[in-house]
Amino acid sequence: MLPPKKILVILSLSVFVGVLIWLFTNPSKASTPINSSIAKHKKIGKTDCQDCHIAVIKQKNMHPVAEDCSGCHTYTESNEAAEVKLVNSIPGLCFTCHTDKQEDFEKKKFKHVAAESDCTVCHSPHSSDEPAILKDKTNQLCFMCHSDKQDEIEHKSFAHAPIKDVGCSTCHNPHAADYSPLLKLKVNELCLSCHGLSAGNKPNQAFLTVNNHSQIPEKYSDKAKKIFLDGDGLGHPYFKHPVGGVPDPSQPGAMITCLSCHNPHAGKTVQMYKGDLGKQALCDKCHK
Numbered sequence: 001m002l003p004p005k006k007i008l009v010i011l012s013l014s015v016f017v018g019v020l021i022w023l024f025t026n027p028s029k030a031s032t033p034i035n036s037s038i039a040k041h042k043k044i045g046k047t048d049c050q051d052c053h054i055a056v057i058k059q060k061n062m063h064p065v066a067e068d069c070s071g072c073h074t075y076t077e078s079n080e081a082a083e084v085k086l087v088n089s090i091p092g093l094c095f096t097c098h099t100d101k102q103e104d105f106e107k108k109k110f111k112h113v114a115a116e117s118d119c120t121v122c123h124s125p126h127s128s129d130e131p132a133i134l135k136d137k138t139n140q141l142c143f144m145c146h147s148d149k150q151d152e153i154e155h156k157s158f159a160h161a162p163i164k165d166v167g168c169s170t171c172h173n174p175h176a177a178d179y180s181p182l183l184k185l186k187v188n189e190l191c192l193s194c195h196g197l198s199a200g201n202k203p204n205q206a207f208l209t210v211n212n213h214s215q216i217p218e219k220y221s222d223k224a225k226k227i228f229l230d231g232d233g234l235g236h237p238y239f240k241h242p243v244g245g246v247p248d249p250s251q252p253g254a255m256i257t258c259l260s261c262h263n264p265h266a267g268k269t270v271q272m273y274k275g276d277l278g279k280q281a282l283c284d285k286c287h288k
């Protein structure tokens with residue numbers, strides 16, 4: 001077993017390497033304004049941009065403002081050359097209309113460094129076959145840089161269902177969030193919004209009302225096995241057992257949460273026990 005510091009170093013390195021690979025394979029860095037003075041643009045005169053570039057707005061989901069090319073691109077012509085530029089650099093260009101997103105980055109405690117300065121890593125500015133004009137399926141976008149997570153999820157026997165059914169943004173906000181690491185809710189609230197029954201035996205659906213844009217199908221949480229906690233929040237995995245509110249004896253300084261015993265992404269067994277321990281070894285971490 002590696003000491004936690006080493007694991008952290010390895011994890012940060014793998015993300016870093018992912019970013020490098022990504023940069024290397026995506027030479028058109030989107031935050032640099034596009035400056036084009038290529039020959040094909042020399043004589044377009046009054047020709048409409050769409051005459052040649054109709055393809056950019058032909059995919060299923062269209063960015064509602066995409067048809068007006070001049071909203072984001074300028075075109076200037078001189079005798080020698082024509083030049084196409086972005087009217088503003090990214091993310092400023094996007095924030096002129098998406099002020100709520102700008103506020104998220106300013107106000108929320110944790111920011112996704114990959115999104116803060118570059119929106120077009122993940123979004124097409126024009127149109128896409130994916131929802132939210134994403135350039136690819138959400139998980140694939142995330143795996144571009146978080147390849148360690150792809151390894152974990154694909155190599156362990158059991159992947160957590162919502163990753164495949166909905167995607168990484170079930171639990172993570174891809175932009176910014178108040179809970180670390182980029183979680184939409186506090187850990188236990190997050191897990192219990194699908195797996196919890198409140199004391200009145202009612203499904204706990206806090207999750208579904210968090211974000212108007214949530215892409216989680218309305219009844220999805222019905223698929224998740226429920227755990228019942230009593231009025232004091234006790235009762236899992238056994239009668240009166242705590243899942244929160246008391247210190248975690250296996251991690252000095254930390255409180256007990258669902259993550260004291262479960263991995264959120266994948267596991268060797270269906271219960272995805274933390275550290276891929278067997279059940280007895282899990283108990284032994286805290287009860288010797």
Ligand code: HEC
Binds near residue numbers: 053
């Ligand atoms: C006569 C056809 C034609 C018209 C009209 C035209 N373009 Fe282009 N444009 C091209 C071609 C060809 C390329 C090069 C495409 C490539 O390399 O794939 C290009 C490239 C571009 C690029 C990418 C440049 C780069 O450096 O990567 C942008 C942005 C662009 N055009 C914007 C526009 C805008 C905005 C308009 C309208 C003002 C416009 N184009 C009108 C033919 C045209």
Ligand code: HEC
Binds near residue numbers: 065068070
């Ligand atoms: C909301 C702002 C916005 C609007 C509106 C917009 N573009 Fe773009 N366009 C961008 C940005 C940002 C990039 C660079 C994106 C990237 O690297 O993926 C870009 C890149 C391009 C490119 C080169 C890369 C590519 O995707 O092929 C072309 C060509 C282009 N735009 C044409 C157009 C045309 C034609 C229109 C109008 C029909 C238009 N754009 C409307 C923001 C916009």
Ligand code: HEC
Binds near residue numbers: 063065125
């Ligand atoms: C001129 C205003 C304007 C600009 C500039 C603009 N957008 Fe939008 N965008 C809109 C409007 C309007 C909508 C539809 C309403 C909404 O979802 O907020 C939208 C929707 C979206 C959506 C959601 C699409 C969906 O199907 O749910 C995304 C993602 C998005 N924009 C990203 C961007 C990015 C990235 C940029 C910068 C490259 C950008 N926008 C620049 C006006 C703009």
Ligand code: HEC
Binds near residue numbers: 122214
């Ligand atoms: C790391 C990938 C990624 C980056 C980078 C990114 N987004 Fe997104 N964005 C997403 C995903 C995934 C969704 C769908 C959200 C969901 O499933 O809940 C989304 C949704 C959106 C939406 C529509 C839904 C909503 O939450 O309002 C807007 C608007 C948007 N993004 C704007 C932006 C802007 C502006 C930037 C740059 C500052 C940006 N995004 C950068 C991944 C990204």
Ligand code: HEC
Binds near residue numbers: 011141180
């Ligand atoms: C362009 C590369 C890139 C893409 C694409 C990307 N990320 Fe990241 N992500 C990063 C970097 C860099 C960090 C900061 C790493 C660090 O702090 O160790 C990060 C941090 C995170 C963190 C917080 C880690 C922590 O310990 O605080 C989460 C969670 C995360 N990303 C999830 C996602 C999700 C979900 C997606 C897809 C919607 C995604 N990322 C797409 C590069 C990326």
Ligand code: HEC
Binds near residue numbers: 139142146149163167
């Ligand atoms: C069911 C909710 C859930 C889903 C879905 C989910 N995550 Fe996570 N993720 C978490 C939680 C909870 C943590 C915190 C783990 C911890 O602190 O031990 C986390 C941590 C992370 C981290 C940072 C810490 C680490 O373990 O490296 C990254 C990066 C990350 N997730 C990426 C992803 C990606 C990429 C996807 C999609 C393939 C994804 N997550 C899907 C809940 C989720």
Ligand code: HEC
Binds near residue numbers: 170171
């Ligand atoms: C969006 C809903 C959703 C969220 C949020 C969610 N899960 Fe799940 N989870 C599911 C579904 C669906 C399954 C597969 C059906 C099942 O077995 O419960 C599953 C399966 C599981 C299983 C395996 C159950 C078994 O024995 O078959 C465990 C353990 C688990 N989740 C723990 C967690 C933890 C811990 C969190 C918080 C980090 C969490 N879940 C967040 C939906 C969710």
Ligand code: HEC
Binds near residue numbers: 242259
């Ligand atoms: C002290 C360790 C521990 C904690 C904390 C914990 N679990 Fe579990 N969990 C287990 C064990 C052990 C099992 C297997 C129980 C069994 O086989 O009867 C389990 C099983 C599950 C299952 C499958 C239930 C079923 O009916 O098969 C789900 C779902 C689950 N846990 C979710 C959660 C959620 C959500 C949290 C946080 C609120 C949580 N767990 C906190 C140890 C824990």
Ligand code: HEC
Binds near residue numbers: 238256261282
């Ligand atoms: C992450 C740490 C942790 C793990 C793992 C864990 N427990 Fe616990 N357990 C606790 C804490 C904390 C308490 C409350 C202790 C107290 O009140 O003194 C507790 C209480 C209990 C109690 C009640 C004891 C009493 O005083 O009434 C039993 C029984 C128990 N655990 C069994 C288990 C079993 C069986 C497992 C393995 C499936 C397990 N625990 C895994 C932390 C854990």
